[in-house]
Amino acid sequence: MKKIIHLVMAARPNVMKVAPLYHALKKESWAEPCIVHTGQHYTDNMSGAFLRDLDLPEPQYSLGVGSGTHATQTGNTMMAYEALCLGHRPDLAVVVGDVNATLACALAAKKLGIPVAHMEAGLRSFDRAMPEEINRLATDSICDYLWTPSPDATAQLEREGISGGVTEVGNIMIDAYCLAEDQIKAAGTREDFRLEAGQYAIATFHRPVNVDIIDHLHHICDILADIARDIKIVLPLHPRTRKQLVLNGLMAPLQKNPAVIVCDALPYVPFMNLVLGARLVMTDSGGIQEETTYLGIPCLTLRTTTERPITISQGTNRLVHFGTLADEARRVLVMPSPKRPVIKGWDGRAASRTVRHIAQILGAAPDQVRKREAA
Numbered sequence: 001m002k003k004i005i006h007l008v009m010a011a012r013p014n015v016m017k018v019a020p021l022y023h024a025l026k027k028e029s030w031a032e033p034c035i036v037h038t039g040q041h042y043t044d045n046m047s048g049a050f051l052r053d054l055d056l057p058e059p060q061y062s063l064g065v066g067s068g069t070h071a072t073q074t075g076n077t078m079m080a081y082e083a084l085c086l087g088h089r090p091d092l093a094v095v096v097g098d099v100n101a102t103l104a105c106a107l108a109a110k111k112l113g114i115p116v117a118h119m120e121a122g123l124r125s126f127d128r129a130m131p132e133e134i135n136r137l138a139t140d141s142i143c144d145y146l147w148t149p150s151p152d153a154t155a156q157l158e159r160e161g162i163s164g165g166v167t168e169v170g171n172i173m174i175d176a177y178c179l180a181e182d183q184i185k186a187a188g189t190r191e192d193f194r195l196e197a198g199q200y201a202i203a204t205f206h207r208p209v210n211v212d213i214i215d216h217l218h219h220i221c222d223i224l225a226d227i228a229r230d231i232k233i234v235l236p237l238h239p240r241t242r243k244q245l246v247l248n249g250l251m252a253p254l255q256k257n258p259a260v261i262v263c264d265a266l267p268y269v270p271f272m273n274l275v276l277g278a279r280l281v282m283t284d285s286g287g288i289q290e291e292t293t294y295l296g297i298p299c300l301t302l303r304t305t306t307e308r309p310i311t312i313s314q315g316t317n318r319l320v321h322f323g324t325l326a327d328e329a330r331r332v333l334v335m336p337s338p339k340r341p342v343i344k345g346w347d348g349r350a351a352s353r354t355v356r357h358i359a360q361i362l363g364a365a366p367d368q369v370r371k372r373e374a375a
């Protein structure tokens, strides 16, 4: 009997964390990976296109939860995932990242006595005003297996007194990049936008603290217009950001600026094609801080904290606020490009380390090991 492993995804950044694991598990004769999509993100450019870019099939189970307040989304996801598990009980549930569904599915599975693993455990921003921080803390405190992306995350769990069940598997986001690297390099997105490598910046902002507080959104628009005097900026818009810009009359001035290219949120491959050629990335995302570090591209993060401090201590990331973003951007533009840092476990092999660990947990011998032993 194959071991059934649920891989839960909900929102855009989850797809990159599930894909490498799905593909690695698919190669194992003992494993049956099943993608469970909760439906937190549902429009094609936030979900379906990401699955296609990372060569994933349609999810085996779609829970159709959709948008809502935090409690609505978390509660509805718990109920839907509990119902699924009661009918199709997995041997292991894997949750990834820090979105509402991460916590919801971990809670639902754990209370049914299903072993639960958290991919990307141990990250902390220490800012409990962020819903993601609550999701991270609560998920790590109940999961049986905690897979950390880097030594700082492992050390954080130790500081919290958690040592059992912790395995440092490495950064799965880098596996996703490695899987799609050829496609990313071959994508003609830069040409489609008429951009030359090294001659443009990218900006992405979607955190409620930046785009739902209207004064803050005004600041961002003013700062981007200022920076655009020195370099072209591509601005892919998360649906939340688009809505607020339109509602507050800020979209038209951005679109009129010839140095600002406004577009909808982009799927993974075209977005990473743009990142690869960018001189600078400005963001409030989590994953982009890691992708830019891996690629050696300067990143300015418009947040007061980061749950990924290794991107600052060893990478190309720097935290900025409204008062420093424009100056920091200008500083980056006159500096030589940084070197690509080498970080332990950011090597494209996190999924294979994780599969070895899953095989141990579930009492299966990974196929590679079996083949070596038979030889």
Ligand code: UD1
Pocket (backbone or CB within 6 Å): 011, 012, 013, 040, 041, 042, 043, 044, 046, 047, 067, 068, 098, 099, 100, 101, 131, 132, 206, 238, 239, 240, 285, 286
């Ligand atoms: C969620 C995650 C955040 C992650 C982000 C990536 C939580 C608490 N937040 O935030 O950590 O960085 O995803 O994008 O889980 N919408 C659409 N189409 C979609 C999805 C959403 O139009 O496919 C719109 C809806 O109006 C929705 C809003 O975007 O209300 C926000 O979506 P939601 O999933 O609630 O949160 P995100 O801001 O995307």
